[in-house]
Amino acid sequence: MGRYVLRRSLAIIPVLIGVTLLVFAAIHALPGSKVLSIVGFQVSPEMVARIESYYGLDQPMHVQYARYMGHLLSGDLGYSISRKSQVGSVLAPAVANTAILAGTGLVLAVLAGLIGGFAAAFHAGSPVDRGITSLMLIVGTAPPFWLALVLILVLSIQLELFPATGMYSPRGEPNLPDLLHHLVLPALAVAAQPAAIIAKVARSAMLEVRGAEFVTAARAKGLPRSRVFSGHVLRNVLSPIVTITGLQLGYLVGGVIFVEVVFGWPGIGFQLFQSILARDITLTMGASLIIAFAFVFVNFLADLINALLDPRHEVQ
Amino acid sequence: MLNFKRFTMGLLFGLVLFVTLPWTVQAAEDKTLVVAIEANMPGFDAHVICSYALYREIITMYEPLVTTDLTDADALPPKLVPALAERWEISPDATEVTFHIRKGVKFHDGTEVDADVVDWNFRRVWRKGEGEEAPQYYTAAAGGASFWSDSVKDIRVIDKHTIKVFLKHPFPEFVRQLYATTCGSFFVVSPAAVAKYGQEGLAKNPVGTGPFKFVEWVPGDRIVVERFDGYWGPPAKVDRIVFREFTNMAAMVAGFRRGELDIIPAVPPDNIALLRDDGFKVATNLVPNMIYLVLNLKDPVLKDVRVRRAMAMAIDKETLANKLLTDAAEAAHSIVSPGSPPYDPEFRSLPYDLEKAKALMREAGYGPDKRVTMHMPNPASGSGTIAPMPIAMAIQSNLSKIFIDLKVETLEWYGFISLLSRGLQPDAQILPMPWGMSTGYFTRQVLHSKKQPFSNYGWYSNPEVDRLLDEATSTPDLAKSKALFAQVNQIVVNEDVAVIPALIDLSPTAYQPYVKNFVLPHENWFVLHQVDIEK
Numbered sequence: 008m009g010r011y012v013l014r015r016s017l018a019i020i021p022v023l024i025g026v027t028l029l030v031f032a033a034i035h036a037l038p039g040s041k042v043l044s045i046v047g048f049q050v051s052p053e054m055v056a057r058i059e060s061y062y063g064l065d066q067p068m069h070v071q072y073a074r075y076m077g078h079l080l081s082g083d084l085g086y087s088i089s090r091k092s093q094v095g096s097v098l099a100p101a102v103a104n105t106a107i108l109a110g111t112g113l114v115l116a117v118l119a120g121l122i123g124g125f126a127a128a129f130h131a132g133s134p135v136d137r138g139i140t141s142l143m144l145i146v147g148t149a150p151p152f153w154l155a156l157v158l159i160l161v162l163s164i165q166l167e168l169f170p171a172t173g174m175y176s177p178r179g180e181p182n183l184p185d186l187l188h189h190l191v192l193p194a195l196a197v198a199a200q201p202a203a204i205i206a207k208v209a210r211s212a213m214l215e216v217r218g219a220e221f222v223t224a225a226r227a228k229g230l231p232r233s234r235v236f237s238g239h240v241l242r243n244v245l246s247p248i249v250t251i252t253g254l255q256l257g258y259l260v261g262g263v264i265f266v267e268v269v270f271g272w273p274g275i276g277f278q279l280f281q282s283i284l285a286r287d288i289t290l291t292m293g294a295s296l297i298i299a300f301a302f303v304f305v306n307f308l309a310d311l312i313n314a315l316l317d318p319r320h321e322v323q
Numbered sequence: 324m325l326n327f328k329r330f331t332m333g334l335l336f337g338l339v340l341f342v343t344l345p346w347t348v349q350a351a352e353d354k355t356l357v358v359a360i361e362a363n364m365p366g367f368d369a370h371v372i373c374s375y376a377l378y379r380e381i382i383t384m385y386e387p388l389v390t391t392d393l394t395d396a397d398a399l400p401p402k403l404v405p406a407l408a409e410r411w412e413i414s415p416d417a418t419e420v421t422f423h424i425r426k427g428v429k430f431h432d433g434t435e436v437d438a439d440v441v442d443w444n445f446r447r448v449w450r451k452g453e454g455e456e457a458p459q460y461y462t463a464a465a466g467g468a469s470f471w472s473d474s475v476k477d478i479r480v481i482d483k484h485t486i487k488v489f490l491k492h493p494f495p496e497f498v499r500q501l502y503a504t505t506c507g508s509f510f511v512v513s514p515a516a517v518a519k520y521g522q523e524g525l526a527k528n529p530v531g532t533g534p535f536k537f538v539e540w541v542p543g544d545r546i547v548v549e550r551f552d553g554y555w556g557p558p559a560k561v562d563r564i565v566f567r568e569f570t571n572m573a574a575m576v577a578g579f580r581r582g583e584l585d586i587i588p589a590v591p592p593d594n595i596a597l598l599r600d601d602g603f604k605v606a607t608n609l610v611p612n613m614i615y616l617v618l619n620l621k622d623p624v625l626k627d628v629r630v631r632r633a634m635a636m637a638i639d640k641e642t643l644a645n646k647l648l649t650d651a652a653e654a655a656h657s658i659v660s661p662g663s664p665p666y667d668p669e670f671r672s673l674p675y676d677l678e679k680a681k682a683l684m685r686e687a688g689y690g691p692d693k694r695v696t697m698h699m700p701n702p703a704s705g706s707g708t709i710a711p712m713p714i715a716m717a718i719q720s721n722l723s724k725i726f727i728d729l730k731v732e733t734l735e736w737y738g739f740i741s742l743l744s745r746g747l748q749p750d751a752q753i754l755p756m757p758w759g760m761s762t763g764y765f766t767r768q769v770l771h772s773k774k775q776p777f778s779n780y781g782w783y784s785n786p787e788v789d790r791l792l793d794e795a796t797s798t799p800d801l802a803k804s805k806a807l808f809a810q811v812n813q814i815v816v817n818e819d820v821a822v823i824p825a826l827i828d829l830s831p832t833a834y835q836p837y838v839k840n841f842v843l844p845h846e847n848w849f850v851l852h853q854v855d856i857e858k
Contacts, residue, residue: 037737037738042463055466055744057462057466058462058463058466061462061463089363089365089366090365090366090542091365091366091368091523091524091526091527092527092542097542100541101543118334122334156573156574159573159574159577160577163577163581164577164580164581167581170578170581170583171574171577171578171580171581171583172567172569172574172575172577172578172581172583173544173545173567173578173583174544176583177355177357177545177565177567177583178355178357178565268570268571269571269573269574270574271544271567271568271569271571271574271578273541273542273543273544277543278542278543280570281363281542281543281570284363284570284735284736284737285363285365285737286737
């Protein structure tokens with residue numbers, strides 16, 4: 008297990024280096040000077056060149072990249088010219104905000120997915136099963152930003168149940184009930200697709216395991232239903248569910264950007280979106296790295312949990 | 324042991340309870356005004372800010388020497404009134420301006436404003452010559468200030484509360500230009516704050532003299548300012564203002580409808596009538612910002628004035644404004660900005676006449692069997708734009724009737740403005756430019772041959788127009804200036820057709836019924852110190 012952990016940990020490094028190269032090249036490919044966000048357009052090319060030089064943006068690309076990686080290795084994510092702050096200080100609160108949203112979304116997705124999937128499996132072939140499956144199909148294929156706007160329109164504007172934007176009310180001091188109230192709609196938007204996929208997997212896994220011989224044998228032995236479920240069924244359905252949940256969390260973190268932009272949720276996805284618009288190289292790199300790291304790490308964690316749950320998983 | 328059904332029912336019950344419990348946000352004991360911004364804030368250094376949207380925040384905290392009275396919705400142009408300068412004098416030849424600095428004004432950090440402080444501020448964004456920069460000279464800020472600083476020959480402190488600016492040429496509008504420039508307006512920042520936080524640090528720790536002082540900035544989320552009780556003028560009516568950043572207009576309107584926002588600017592045109600029908604207030608007013616089409620005069624097809632005239636007569640501005648953008652814009656005819664002193668609302672550009680336009684194109688050698696293709700880079704959104712996609716589609720449709728196939732290339736904002744500093748290149752024939760200032764000097768910037776290419780994007784050059792512009796912007800006689808600008812309009816818009824004025828922005832701004840004293844002036848931004856809330 009120790010060697011497995013070490014091997015997987017080391018494998019993260021080339022992935023992250025690849026991300027920095029890709030993002031660096033992509034942002035440089037975008038048209039427009041990287042200082043336009045701060046100087047505007049009524050400025051002469053000579054002045055733009057001077058300001059670029061002031062920020063070291065006139066250096067060759069490989070020099071800029073090498074300098075960035077040098078700072079990164081010492082734990083410095085660089086300076087954001089559009090936010091006038093160290094990238095770390097801009098992204099730290101954003102990461103926390105995304106963690107709140109993604110974490111809540113994941114909990115909702117897992118709960119809804121398990122409840123929906125198990126309910127569908129227990130009532131396989133019935134209208135309940137068909138209803139749940141259809142709902143999951145619609146919800147699972149709807150684009151997150153579209154779903155977010157629909158939720159705002161119906162639950163916020165029409166029914167006036169929840170706020171439409173932001174993380175806290177701009178009036179008064181931030182508090183927990185206010186946060187939870189603002190969290191509902193974005194968490195639902197974020198949870199929808201993963202919930203649908205988890206439900207599908209949960210349903211399939213449950214149907215397969217419930218029909219297995221060892222379950223029949225356990226029932227035949229006279230074990231109570233609850234014991235059969237907890238001791239035999241649950242443990243065997245969890246493995247594929249944990250795998251898919253881990254994968255979904257990775258996609259959830261990446262997909263949260265759309266939801267954050269629509270709801271104005273000040274998370275890392277929102278910061279990434281704004282940094283691209285502003286051509287802020289270091290902020291874009293920093294946000295991309297964090298998202299990439301989160302994606303890879305979460306998948307790694309899911310594999311680890313799976314290995315612990317099911318000793319048959321090959322870890323060599 | 325977990326009972327699945329009971330667990331599910333319990334969860335659903337909890338959810339319903341959560342949703343239906345009366346939620347009470349802690350009642351604010353103070354008056355807080357919440358205003359949306361349709362742009363991202365890059366910090367609060369007043370010398371670096373470069374957009375109308377961001378000015379609304381900056382002017383709560385900073386002040387210029389002379390400002391305009393933006394509490395009068397009818398004044399066209401807005402009247403110049405004292406701010407940090409309690410009075411000023413312009414020499415008869417308009418080459419010297421003397422500012423008398425108001426006594427007893429303090430920055431939010433307690434330091435005083437005097438002529439030395441104003442001089443320090445000038446030298447932060449201006450230098451007398453190459454290699455003559457003051458220690459506080461800030462390159463990132465100097466670019467935007469060039470709109471007025473290029474005209475400054477020298478600056479001298481006369482005494483503790485008097486400072487004199489010497490200009491390179493007669494510039495009667497200098498005082499207005501100092502404030503109304505879109506980029507690099509001259510606000511007075513605290514030198515002590517720059518000393519304490521550094522040049523870059525001022526952006527996160529703004530210190531000005533305005534009626535509000537900075538409290539907090541959560542990038543991408545909100546900016547909070549609160550009333551400054553040491554302000555030299557009448558105190559602001561509200562205790563706090565929270566500015567919320569939005570890049571998604573639908574979410575901004577949704578937040579407004581829910582009561583989370585008190586004032587929202589740049590209301591999408593199709594929402595104006597709906598908001599009014601639902602009892603919200605939506606103000607509109609003529610502002611300097613307009614959409615004008617810049618034509619690439621180096622293009623071989625556009626070199627033919629018959630083609631340019633045909634295009635001007637084929638674009639149905641009235642329908643565009645009245646049917647497509649009802650209440651959000653009106654047809655533009657002049658290249659002199661609305662809201663500027665020499666603006667003439669009676670001036671008319673070439674009338675819409677499709678048959679005449681077709682005849683002109685045929686005369687130029689084009690027709691159904693010989694169509695011409697043109698390219699137009701178009702911003703998807705951005706500062707000053709008004710429904711850019713529908714407008715581009717409408718122009719495309721209009722021009723297709725006169726044998727022009729217009730390829731619209733949609734770019735996001737920075738991609739679009741990155742094209743500007745080089746002027747229009749051979750791969751682009753038309754540029755829909757959203758811009759305008761409340762000064763006649765703006766027109767000189769966009770048409771004078773010396774301003775090619777970075778504000779005269781279409782490479783327009785006419786010595787007669789250059790002469791008229793130089794004279795119009797250097798005469799202190801407003802009537803004479805207006806007459807000269809009228810000649811410029813006639814030549815540029817109707818004879819040379821170097822640009823096609825299309826639309827004037829009416830800047831639709833929505834506000835809640837309980838918001839009082841809100842004024843939308845004839846300017847690209849508005850003030851908030853007089854606004855009150857009565858709930």
